[in-house]
Amino acid sequence: MALWAEDPALPRDADGDAHPFAVPPPHGKVETRTITLPSTESGPLASTDPSDGQRLRPWQVPVGVVDAAVLAELLDDELGDTVRFLADVAAFAENLVSRGRVVPDEESRWRAVLSGVDSARFVALAGAMPPACRAESLDTDSGIILQYTVDRIVDEEVRRRLAGVRLSRGRSELDRWLAALTGEPKSFPGLEKPLAAWRATAASDSPVRTCFRLSSPDLEDDDFWLLEVLLQSVDDPSVLVPAKQIWHGNDDVLYRWIDDPQAQVLADLGRASRLHRGLEQLLRQPQPAELRTDADGAHAFLLDAALLTQAGFAVLLPAKWGHLGMRLSARSPQAIGTVAHERGMGLNLLVDYKWQLALGGEPLTDAEMATLSAAKVPLVRLRGRWLHLDRKRLAAGLDYLGRSGRGTMTAGEVLWAEQADLPLPVTDVHAEGWLGELLSQHADKRLEPVDTPAAFAATLRPYQQRGLAWLSLMDRVGLGACLADDMGLGKTVQLLALAVSTAGRGPTLVVCPMSVVGNWQREAERFAPTLSVHVHHGDDRVGAAELARHDLVITTYGVVARDVANLSEVDWDRVVLDEAQYVKNSSSVQAKAVRALPARHRVALTGTPVENRLAELWSVMDFLNPGLLRTEHTFRARFAVPIERFGDQDAAARLRRITGPFLLRRLKTDQTVIDDLPEKFEVRQLCNLTAEQATLYKAVVDDMLGRIGESRGIKRKGLVLAAMTKLKQVCNHPAQLLGDGSRVAGRSGKVARLEEIVEQVLADGDKVLCFTQFVAFGRMLVGHLSSRFGIEVPFLHGGTPQRARDELVARFQSADGPSVLLVSLKAGGTGLNLTAANHVVHLDRWWNPAVEDQATDRAFRIGQRRDVQVRKFVCVGTLEERIDRLIAEKRALAQLVVGAGESWLTEMSTSELRELVTLAPEAVGE
Numbered sequence: 001m002a003l004w005a006e007d008p009a010l011p012r013d014a015d016g017d018a019h020p021f022a023v024p025p026p027h028g029k030v031e032t033r034t035i036t037l038p039s040t041e042s043g044p045l046a047s048t049d050p051s052d053g054q055r056l057r058p059w060q061v062p063v064g065v066v067d068a069a070v071l072a073e074l075l076d077d078e079l080g081d082t083v084r085f086l087a088d089v090a091a092f093a094e095n096l097v098s099r100g101r102v103v104p105d106e107e108s109r110w111r112a113v114l115s116g117v118d119s120a121r122f123v124a125l126a127g128a129m130p131p132a133c134r135a136e137s138l139d140t141d142s143g144i145i146l147q148y149t150v151d152r153i154v155d156e157e158v159r160r161r162l163a164g165v166r167l168s169r170g171r172s173e174l175d176r177w178l179a180a181l182t183g184e185p186k187s188f189p190g191l192e193k194p195l196a197a198w199r200a201t202a203a204s205d206s207p208v209r210t211c212f213r214l215s216s217p218d219l220e221d222d223d224f225w226l227l228e229v230l231l232q233s234v235d236d237p238s239v240l241v242p243a244k245q246i247w248h249g250n251d252d253v254l255y256r257w258i259d260d261p262q263a264q265v266l267a268d269l270g271r272a273s274r275l276h277r278g279l280e281q282l283l284r285q286p287q288p289a290e291l292r293t294d295a296d297g298a299h300a301f302l303l304d305a306a307l308l309t310q311a312g313f314a315v316l317l318p319a320k321w322g323h324l325g326m327r328l329s330a331r332s333p334q335a336i337g338t339v340a341h342e343r344g345m346g347l348n349l350l351v352d353y354k355w356q357l358a359l360g361g362e363p364l365t366d367a368e369m370a371t372l373s374a375a376k377v378p379l380v381r382l383r384g385r386w387l388h389l390d391r392k393r394l395a396a397g398l399d400y401l402g403r404s405g406r407g408t409m410t411a412g413e414v415l416w417a418e419q420a421d422l423p424l425p426v427t428d429v430h431a432e433g434w435l436g437e438l439l440s441q442h443a444d445k446r447l448e449p450v451d452t453p454a455a456f457a458a459t460l461r462p463y464q465q466r467g468l469a470w471l472s473l474m475d476r477v478g479l480g481a482c483l484a485d486d487m488g489l490g491k492t493v494q495l496l497a498l499a500v501s502t503a504g505r506g507p508t509l510v511v512c513p514m515s516v517v518g519n520w521q522r523e524a525e526r527f528a529p530t531l532s533v534h535v536h537h538g539d540d541r542v543g544a545a546e547l548a549r550h551d552l553v554i555t556t557y558g559v560v561a562r563d564v565a566n567l568s569e570v571d572w573d574r575v576v577l578d579e580a581q582y583v584k585n586s587s588s589v590q591a592k593a594v595r596a597l598p599a600r601h602r603v604a605l606t607g608t609p610v611e612n613r614l615a616e617l618w619s620v621m622d623f624l625n626p627g628l629l630r631t632e633h634t635f636r637a638r639f640a641v642p643i644e645r646f647g648d649q650d651a652a653a654r655l656r657r658i659t660g661p662f663l664l665r666r667l668k669t670d671q672t673v674i675d676d677l678p679e680k681f682e683v684r685q686l687c688n689l690t691a692e693q694a695t696l697y698k699a700v701v702d703d704m705l706g707r708i709g710e711s712r713g714i715k716r717k718g719l720v721l722a723a724m725t726k727l728k729q730v731c732n733h734p735a736q737l738l739g740d741g742s743r744v745a746g747r748s749g750k751v752a753r754l755e756e757i758v759e760q761v762l763a764d765g766d767k768v769l770c771f772t773q774f775v776a777f778g779r780m781l782v783g784h785l786s787s788r789f790g791i792e793v794p795f796l797h798g799g800t801p802q803r804a805r806d807e808l809v810a811r812f813q814s815a816d817g818p819s820v821l822l823v824s825l826k827a828g829g830t831g832l833n834l835t836a837a838n839h840v841v842h843l844d845r846w847w848n849p850a851v852e853d854q855a856t857d858r859a860f861r862i863g864q865r866r867d868v869q870v871r872k873f874v875c876v877g878t879l880e881e882r883i884d885r886l887i888a889e890k891r892a893l894a895q896l897v898v899g900a901g902e903s904w905l906t907e908m909s910t911s912e913l914r915e916l917v918t919l920a921p922e923a924v925g926e
Contacts, residue, residue, distance in 0.1 A: 030062050030063070030064060030065075031062070031063055031065050032060050032061070032062055032063070033060070033061060033063050033136065034058050034059070034060055034061075034136070035058070035059060035061050035063075035135035035136050036056045036057065036058050036059075036135050036136075036138055037056070037057065037059050037061075037135065038055075038056060038131075039055060039056065039057040039059075044057070044059050056138070082130045082132040082133065085125075085128065085129065085130050085133065086133070086149075088125065088645070089125060089146065089149055089150060089153070090153055091641055091645055091646075092121060092122075092125060092150065092645070092646075093112065093149075093150045093153035093154050093157065094153070094157055095642075095645075095646050096112050096113070096118065096150075096154060097154055097157045097158055097161070100306075100309070100311070101113045101114070101118060102154050102158055103195075104177075104181050104195070105195055106177075106187065106188045106189060106190075106191045106192040106195050107185060107186075107187050107188075108177055108180035108181050108185045108186055108187075108188065109151070109155045109185055110151075110154050110155040110158040110159070110181070111151045111154060111155070112147075112150050112151055112154045113312075115312075121646075122143075122146065122147075122150070123143075125146055126142045126143045126146045127142075129142040129145070129146060133145060159182060162181075162182045163182075165182050166179060166182060166183070167179060167181055167182055173188060173190060173191070174191075176188070177191060206234070206258060206264065207233065207234055207258065208231045208232060208233055208234060208241075208258060208261070208264070209231070209232055209234055209268075209312060209313060209314055210229065210230075210231060210232075210264070210265060210268035210269070210272065210313055210314070211229070211230040211231065211232040211240060211313065211314035211315070211316060212227060212228070212229060212230075212272070212301075212308065212313060212314070212315050212316070213227070213228045213230060213240075213315075213316040214226070214227050214298060214301060214302075214315075214316065214317055214318060215227075215228070215318055216298075216318040216321070216386045223294065224292045224293065224294060225292070225293050225294065225295065225297065225298040226290060226291075226292060227278075227290065227291045227292075227293060227298075227301060228242060228243070228289070228290045229242075229243040229265065229269070229282065229288060229289055229290065230242050230243060231243070231246065231261055231264070231265065232314050237314070241261075242289065243265055243287075243288065243289035243290070244289045244290075246261050246262055246265060246289075247262065247287040247289065265288070266283075266288075268313070269282055269283055269288055270283065271311070272308060272311070272313055275304055275307045275308055275311055276300070276301060276304035276307070276308060278291075278293065278297055278300055278301055279291075295377060295378075295379045296378075298379060299378040299379055299388070302317075302388050305317075318386055321385060321386055321387075321388075322359045322360055322382060322383070322385035322386065322387040323359070323360070323387075323425075323427065324357065324358075324359060324372075324387060324389070324390075324393075324394065324397075324424060325357075325358050325359075325361075325424050325425045325426060325427030325428075326355055326356070326357060326358060326397060326400075326422055326423075326424045326425070326426050326427065327355070327356045327357075327358035327361060327362075327363050327426075327427060327428040327429075327430065328353060328354075328355055328414065328417045328426060328428070328429045328430065329353065329354045329355075329356065329363075329430045329431070329432075330351045330352065330353045330354075330409070330414045330429070330430070330431045330432070330435055331351060331352055331431065331432035331433050331435065331436075332349065332351045332352075332432075332433045332434055332435050347410060347411050347412035347415075347479065347625055347627065347628060348410050348411070348412065349410065349411045349477060349478075350408045350409070350410060350411075351408065351409060351410070351411055351414060351431075351435055352406075352407075352408055353406065353407060353408065353409050353414070354405065354406045355400070355401055355404070355405045355406070356401070356405075357369055357372075357397055357398070357401070357424070358427050358428060359382060359383060359385065359387065360385070360427070361427050361428035362428075368382060368383075369398070372387075372389060372394060373394070373398070375389060377389075378390075378391075393423055393424055394424075396423035396424075397422075397423045397424045399423075400422065400423050411435060411477075411479075412625075412627070412628065414429065414431065414435065414439075415439075415628070415657075415658050415661065416658065417429050418654060418657065419638075419654070434473060434476075434477055437473060438473065438474075438477070438479070438661045439660075439661055447466065447469040447470060447473060448469065449465060449466075449469055450465070450468050450469040450472045450501070452465065452468070452497060453497060453500040453501045455500050455503070455528070455529075455530040456496070456497050456500045456501075456527060456528060457526065457527050457528070457529060458493060458497075458526075458527045460493065460494070460497060461490070461674070463489070463666055463673045463674065464489075464490055464493060464494050464497075467483060467485065467494040467664060467666075468494055468497050468498060468501075470664050471483065471494060471495070471498045471603070472498065472501065474601070474603075474662075475498065475502065475574070475601050478600060478601055479624075479625060479661075479662060480601070480602040480603070480604070480621075480623070480624025480625040480628075480662060481602075481603050481604070481624065481662060481663075481664070482580070482603075482604040482605075482606065482620060482621070482624060482662055482663045482664070483495070483603065483604070483605050483606075483664055484605075484606055484607070484608075484663055484664065484665040485607065485664070485665060485666045486607055486665070486666060486667045486857075487607030487853070487854055487857035487861065488607075488857045488860060488861020488862055488864075489607075489666060489673070489674065489861075489862065490862055491578075491605045491607070492519070492520065492523050492578070492605070493523065493527060495510075495576060495603065495605060496523060496524060496527050496528045496531075497527075497528075498603075499528060499531060499551065499552055499574075500528045500530065500531065502573065502574070503530065503531060503551050504551075505573050506571065506572065506573025506574075506600070507547065507548055507549075507550055507551060507552070507553055507570060507572055507573060508551065508552050508553070508572070508573060508574040508575075508576060509553045509555065509567070509570070509572050509574070509575045509576065509597065509599075510552065510553065510554045510555070510576045510578060511555055511556065511557055511560050511575065511576065511577050511578065511594060512554065512555075512556060512557075512577075512578035512579060513556065513557065513578075513579050513582065514537075514556045514558070514798075514802070515798075515805070515827050515828060515832065516578060516579070516832070517535060517537065517554055517555075517556060517802060518802050518803075518805060518806040519832065519833070520554045520578070521533060521535055521554060522806070524552055524554075528552070531551040531552045532549070532550045532551045532552070533550065533551070533552045533553075533554065534546075534547065534550040534552070534553050534554070535553075535554045535555070536553050536554065536555040536559060536563075536567075537554075537555060537556060537559055541559070541563065541566075543566065544566055544567070544569035544570045547567070547570050548570050548571065555567075557582050557583070557590040557593075557594075558590075560590065560593045560594055560597070561589045561590050561593045564593040564596055564597070567597060568596055568597055568598060570598075571598065572597060572598060572599040572600070573599070573600050573601065574599060574600065574601040574602070574603060575594065575597050575599040575601075575602050575603070576602075576603045576604075576605065577594060577602075577603070577604045577605065577606075577620075577623065578605045579605070579606060580604035580605060580606040580608075580620050580623075581606050581608045581616070581620075583619055583620065583623060584615075584616030584617075584619050584620060585616070585619065586615070586618065586619035586622065586632065591619055591623070594623060595622070595623050595626070602623060602624050602625075603624075604620050604623065604624055606620070607854060607857065608854070614635075614639060614640040614643060614644060614655075615632070615636070615640060617659070618632055618635045618640075621659060621662065624662060625662060628658070628659075628662070629658065629659070638651065638654075639651050639652075639654070639655045643655065674862070677860075677862070677864065678864060678865065678866055678867045678868065679867045679868070680856070680860050680867070680868045680870060681867065681868070681869055681870065682856075682870040682871075682872065683869075683870070683871055683872070684871075684872050684874050684884065685753060685841075685871040685872060685873050685874065686874055686875075686876045686881070687749040687750045687752075687753050687873055687874065687875050687876065688749040688875070688876060688923065688924060689730075689731070689749055689875055689877075689878070689919075689923050689924050690734075690746075690747055690748060690749060690924070691924055692734050692747055693730055693731065693733075693734055693747070693748065693749070693924075694919060694923060694924045696730045696734055696737060696738075697727060697730045697731070697878065697919055697923075698919055700723060700726045700727055700730060700737075701723075701727070701917045701918065701919070703723070704719065704720070704723035704913075704917070705913070705914055707719055708720060708723075708913070720913065723917075724879070727878070727879055727917060728774075728844050728845075728880070729774065729777070731750065731844070731875040731878055731880055732748065732750055732772070732774065732777050732843065732844055733747060733748040733750070733751055733777065733780065734747050734748070735747065735780060736774065736776055736777045736780060739776070744780055744781070744783075744784040745784065745788070749875065750843060750844075750873050750875070751781070751784070753873065754770070754781070754785075754841065754843065754873075755785075755788060757839070757841060757871065758785060758789060758820055759789070761819060761820070761839055762789060762791070762819055766819070766837075766838050766839055767812070767818075767819045767820070767821070767836050767837040767838065767839065768819065768820055768821070768837055768839035768840070768841060769821050769823055769834055769837045769839070769840045769841070769858060769859055770820065770821070770822050770823065770841045770843055771823050771824075771825050771828070771840070771841065771842050771843060771852075771855050772822070772823075772824060772825065772843040772844055773824065773825045773826065773844055773846055774824075774844065775797045775798070775799070775824050777843070777844070778795050778797060778822045778823075778824055779795065781793070781795075781822055781843075782794075782795050782822060785820060791818065791819060791820065792818045793818065793820045793821075793822060794808050794811075794812070794818055794821055794822070795821075795822040795823075795824075796808055796809075796821065796822070796823045796824065796827060796828045797823075797824035797827050797828075798824060798826060798827040800827070808821075809832060809833070809834065812834060812836055812837075813833070813834065813835070813836045814836075817836065821834070821837065823855075823858075825846055825851065825855055828855070828858065832858045833858070833861065833863065834858040834859050835859055835861060835862075835863040835864040835865075837858075837859045838859065838864070838866040838867065838868050838869065839859075839868070839869045839871075840855070840856050840858075840859050840860075840868060840869070840870045840871070841870075841871050841873065842855070842856075842870075842871070842872045842873060843873050844873065845872065845873075845874065845880060845883070845884065852872070856868075856870050872884075875923065876920070876923055877919060877920030877921070877923025877924075878917075878919060878920070878923055879916050879917045882916055883916070
C-alpha cells in the first residue's frame with residue numbers, strides 16, 4: 001500500500017522538473033508515483049481541496065509503500081490525517097477478518113463481506129476519505145477505492161493468519177482453488193458463478209436468517225440429539241419461527257418480512273451443508289425441518305458451529321450446556337485492619353491464589369476431574385449439564401494446575417486474570433477478605449459501615465457513609481480511588497470526612513481549579529474545623545517544610561505545574577485531584593506534574609461520566625494506580641480501538657471489570673441513592689438571527705471558505721477555529737463580533753429571548769443562571785439587563801478575585817440577593833453551589849455535553865428544592881443548530897467525538913465545512 005507524505009520530497013511535474021518540498025515518509029520502502037496535487041504557480045500544496053487560485057496538476061512524488069499490518073501502528077506517529085484515515089481503514093478490515101466476515105473469490109483472493117452495521121461503517125469511511133487517497137485516480141468513486149483497499153488488507157490479513165495452513169492437497173479444480181487461498185493466488189474462472197452466489201448470500205441484508213438449534217437428550221437413557229431448523233429475526237433474535245410452520249405456510253409474520261421464506265430455508269441449507277456435511281441429510285427430506293442424531297453427530301455439528309456462525313447463520317446450543325474453564329480463588333493473608341501503609345504497595349500487595357477447573361464458575365471436585373480424564377467420548381453429562389470435552393485442552397489445563405495451581409500473586413495480577421494466556425478460559429474470579437470487597441459489583445453496599453469521625457461537623461447521607469467506607473478501604477490498602485459520583489452529590493464532603501478520619505498521619509494535598517479553591521476552604525472550615533488548612537497560591541506559597549505542618553493543603557493545577565519541584569519535596573500522605581478531568585490529557589503539563597507528586601494514597605474526584613474518551617480514562621487511572629491499565633499503547637490496542645471504533649461490548653465489559661474496583665459512581669437519578677431531588681427539564685430554545693446578524697454571518701463564512709483553500713496544516717486549523725468562534729459571536733450579538741461598544745437592544749434574537757425569560761423569572765420571584773463562554777458578551781449583557789430591568793446583574797468570570805467570587809456566591813444564595821447571575825462557563829462551570837437558582841440558560845454552546853451538564857449542575861444538586869428549568873439557546877438555520885443536531889443524535893458518543901471542544905471541526909474537508917456553516921433561509925427572523 002502506498003502512502004504519500006503530507007510534505008513529499010522533491011516532487012516533479014509532468015515534464016520532470018523537480019520541486020523542493022520536504023521529506024519522504026519514514027515507513028516502508030520508497031517508490032515514485034505520479035499523483036495529482038492542488039498546485040499554484042510556485043508548486044504543489046498539501047492534500048487540501050482545490051479552491052480559487054489553485055489547479056490540479058500531476059507530480060512525480062516519493063511515496064512510502066507499507067504492509068497493511070503496519071498501518072494500525074502508525075496511529076501513534078504524527079504523520080497527518082491521511083495516514084490516520086488509512087489506519088482506521090486497516091482496523092476496520094482486521095475487525096472484519098476477526099469476525100469471519102470474509103469470503104474468497106474466483107481469483108483465490110479473500111474479500112470483505114459487508115452487511116448491516118458493517119455497511120454503515122463502510123459508507124461513513126468512504127465519506128470521510130481525504131482527498132489524498134484519490135490522488136492517483138481522481139475520476140474513481142471513493143467507495144470503489146475504499147472497497148479495493150479493504151479487500152487488499154483483508155486478503156493480506158487472512159493469509160497472514162493462515163500462514164503454514166494448507167486447506168487442500170487434492171488435484172481437482174476445487175482442491176487447487178482451496179490450496180491457492182493460502183498459497184500463490186491463481187485464477188479459477190469456472191468457479192465465478194457459484195462463488196458470486198455465495199458472496200451475495202453472505203452479504204444478504206434480509207431481515208431474517210436461518211438458525212440451527214441443537215437440543216440435548218432430556219433423560220439419561222435418551223440416545224438422540226435434536227437439530228432443528230428455524231428462521232430468526234435479525235433485529236429481534238428472540239423471534240424464532242420453526243421450519244415446521246414454514247412448510248405449512250401458516251405464519252403470517254414471516255410473509256410480512258420476506259416474500260418466500262421456504263426458498264430462503266432451502267437456499268441457506270444448501271450453503272450451510274457445504275460447511276457442515278451432516279446437514280445434507282436435511283436436504284433429502286421433502287420438507288426439511290429437524291434432524292435426529294447421536295452424540296457423535298452432535299459433536300461433529302459443534303465442531304463446525306463456529307464456521308456456521310461466521311457465515312452468518314445463528315446457532316443455539318442447549319440451555320443446560322456447560323463450559324469447562326478455570327476459576328481463580330484469591331485471598332489476602334492479612335486482615336483488612338493490618339494491611340501495611342507502605343508507599344507503593346496497593347496493586348503490589350501479595351495475595352494467596354489457587355486455580356481450579358470449573359463448570360459454570362463452580363469448581364470441580366477431584367472425583368469429577370477424574371471422571372472427565374477417563375471419559376472416552378467427546379460429550380459428557382456432568383451435574384445435569386452436557387459438556388463438550390476437548391481432551392487436549394483438558395490435559396493442558398490439568399498440567400497447568402500441577403505446575404502453577406497455587407501460590408502467591410499481586411492484587412494487580414488478580415485483576416488481569418481474565419486476560420491471562422491459559423489453556424482454558426477463565427470463567428470466574430473469586431476473592432475473599434478485603435480483595436473480595438474490592439472486586440464486588442456493589443462494593444460500597446457490601447462494606448462494613450465506617451463511623452463518621454467525631455470531629456466531623458456534618459451528618460452524612462447513607463450513600464455518603466457508604467462512600468466514606470469505600471474510600472477508607474482504598475486508603476487502608478493503598479489503592480488509588482476515583483470517586484465519580486454524579487455532580488452535586490457531595491464528593492467534597494466525603495473526602496473531608498476521610499481526611500478527618502486520618503488526621504495526624506500526614507498532610508493531604510488537594511489540587512483543584514482556581515474557581516473552587518474558596519469552596520474547599522469554606523467547606524473545610526465548616527465541616528472539618530479541627531484540620532489545619534493552608535491555601536498554597538499566590539503570595540501564600542511557602543516551602544515544603546511549612547507545607548508539611550498542615551493537615552490539608554489546597555492548591556491549583558496551574559500552581560502544581562509551576563511549583564512541582566517544591567511540592568515534590570513533601571512526603572504527602574494523600575494527593576487528591578478535584579475535577580480530575582483537568583488531567584485527562586496524559587501529555588499535558590498538569591498531568592505530568594501531578595503524576596510526579598509522591599503520595600501513599602491517591603484520589604480523583606470527578607462528576608464527568610467514565611464513558612468519556614477512553615484515552616482520558618487511562619490518564620486518570622494511571623495517576624491513581626500506575627500500570628493498572630498497562631501502557632497507553634497497550635490500552636489503546638486492547639480497549640480503546642475495539643470499543644470506540646467497533647462498539648466491542650466484550651472489550652467494554654473487560655475494561656469495566658478491571659477499572660470497576662477503583663471507581664465508585666452513583667447517579668442523582670437513582671432513587672436508591674437520593675430520593676429528594678426535584679426534576680430537571682431541558683429544552684432547546686430556538687432563536688432567529690436579525691438581518692444584521694445574517695449579513696455578518698455570511699461575510700464570515702465567505703471569508704473563511706476563501707482563505708482555508710489557500711492554507712494547510714496548523715494554519716488551516718487555526719483559520720477554521722477562528723471562523724467558528726466568529727460565527728458563534730455573530731449568533732450572540734453583532735456588537736460582540738465588531739467590538740465597537742455599540743448599542744445592545746434590538747439587534748440579536750438571543751438577547752430578545754433572554755429578555756423574555758428574565759422578565760418571567762422576575763415576575764415569578766425566581767432566580768436564573770446565565771452561562772456564556774465569552775467574557776465580552778457577559779459584560780455587554782451586564783449593562784443591558786441592568787438598565788432594561790433596573791436590577792443588579794453580577795458577573796462571575798475568570799478575572800473575578802477569589803474573595804469577590806466568594807462574596808458574590810454568598811449574596812446570590814441569600815434570599816434578598818440578585819435574581820440574575822451571569823457566569824462565564826470556564827470560571828463557573830464547576831465546583832460552585834448555586835442552588836438559589838431554579839432556571840439555567842446556556843446562551844452559547846460549548847458543544848460538549850459533559851461541560852454543559854457540569855455547569856447546569858451548579859443549580860441541580862443537593863440543596864435544590866424546586867424543579868430546574870434548563871434552556872439551551874440555538875440559532876436556527878446556522879452551524880449552531882446543525883452541530884446541536886449531531887450531538888443530539890449521537891449523545892452517547894458525543895464526548896468521544898467532541899471531547900476537545902471545537903477542535904474536531906478542523907478535520908472537516910472544505911465541502912463538509914461549507915455544508916455545516918451555510919446559512920439556511922429560515923435563520924432570519926421577521
